[in-house]
Amino acid sequence: MTARFAFDAAMALAILFAGVMVVHRHPVKSVLALVVSFFALAVGYVLLSAPLIAAIQVIVYAGAILVLFLFVLMLLNVPAEVRQTPGRPIHHTLSAGAIVAFAAALLAVFRSYGASSAPPGPLPSNPADLAPLAKLLFSDHILSFEALSILLLAALVGAFALARREGSP
């Protein structure tokens, strides 16, 4: 019971701050709201018996990716959005319609597939133990793991090549 309550509270916090992120005009405040949202999500992940993913979420997502966003925003001094007077009524109406339709479709799908008919696998003896996860990662998924490291190298080289100033080494 308390786990469910804690999870619902964490998710409510995550959704609240995600809303703040989407609505706020200033990009730096948006990023900070998203940091809180991701931290609340990490709390939710711990309650879903995934402590390693929660730690990785905080270290990588909230602690590295969003810091990178903040650096770019601060160094380029990106200004706050200003509300434009002509507005974009057609765009806004169509978007609102699309969002409502999509939300309805998503809820319908979840309602019909929510309770999965697949039988649950064997209950792990100690959900907090990280050794089985590590074994699985380095045996069945070793190829994906190595491919991921090559992907990160490609991203590193690509980001460097894209962001450097013209004519500098």
Add this chain to the structure above:
Amino acid sequence: MTPNGIPIGDVLLASAALFTIGLAGALLRRNAISIFLSIELMMNAANLAILGYASALHSLEGQIVVFFVIAIAAAEAAVGLAIFVALFRHTETIDVNKINLLKW
């Protein structure tokens, strides 16, 4: 029902709400960085759904998938921000409506 007693419906509802909020942000904001942040939020909503099912079906494969998704999101964020920096240096604006040189 996950081992901790959290019904899968809760997880899916939260995931749907986060995804819809992200979608709204991606469609309605004019600022390129805000659109990017909304896309990251959508990816996290997907992660939540995957982890919810992984927990309910007592499977570890779900956690491995999420691990890879987070790493790929990191790579994507780095390259996306590099593109953003290069764009900003050229055009001095971040309003996506004004970046329209490739329009017909």
Add this chain to the structure above:
Amino acid sequence: MSAADLGIAALRVLAPVLVMLIVLPMLQWVERRGAGLIQDRPGPNRVGPFGLLQPLADVVKFFMKEDLIPSNTDRFLYVLAPGLATFAALSTFAVIPYGATLTAGGRSIPLIGADISIGILYLFAITSLSVYGIVLAGWSSNNKFSLIGGIRSSAQIISYELAMTTAAAGVILSAGSFQLTEVVVQQGGSWFALPYRGWNVVPQFVGFVVFFVSAFAETNRVPFDLPEAEAELVAGYHTEYSAMKFAMFYMAEYINVIVASALTVTLYLGGWTLPGFSPSGIVGVLVSILVFAVKVSVLVWIFMWVRWTLPRFRYDQLMRLGWKTLLPLALLNLFWVAALALWKVL
């Protein structure tokens, strides 16, 4: 969970926090007298015998100073930043074991805040969050020097975090677990048998050096304190802070020093163990806490000693050291540990 259980859990978490907060003024006295000793001058000696009441005078000063908030700043973030820095610094201590397991009254109480399965990863996660305290302080002060100091400091922290975590990965590899209690217990064995079960500093000396140097950079201490250097940036990210908010940054820095020392002791210097000592009963547990405290104090003194001895690195030298020297050394250390584990030495 009975009330007694909850009380014991709360005490386990609060005891080290309270000890750290009480020890802080004494640390400040040690730093200033130690600085005097190293620089061949007396240090504070006016307030009380040997200047022992100087920290009290400083606290009174901090309370009495005018608490300004500059205009055109974001008030919420400006006030939040020092609190965030202090909170992150204090929370990191939750996973560090400070004594042997106490068996009393039918319960076995591990002397650690929370013995979670992801142990040291929690610590790295909270360190990642402490970057935000600094970045927010720098940005919300509405001041060029603060912004540059804040960005430099956070770039330095995330760069040295890599070398630090790779060095710690060597220890995790040899211990086979993320939990620091496990790491400490495995260092309490024999130094002269195979597999080696003594302090990790011996087989992983390179890792120890990398980790300790990175700890200096993580805590913004000399020789890596360019982001808050007086000659360069006024006072870096805490230029615009006065009175209690500045005191909170100051506290956060000292607490970070204590936590970094405690972590180094836990990972490499055997934590609360001593060779040939197995704690039994209450006396054994108290002795183990004392051993831990002494080791942490020695490392904190080394932090201060280095501060008043070495000049500081220039920013590009600092970044070059972190990326081009420490990170490859940490990776080599990881390969070395893996080789030792393969040859059944560890």
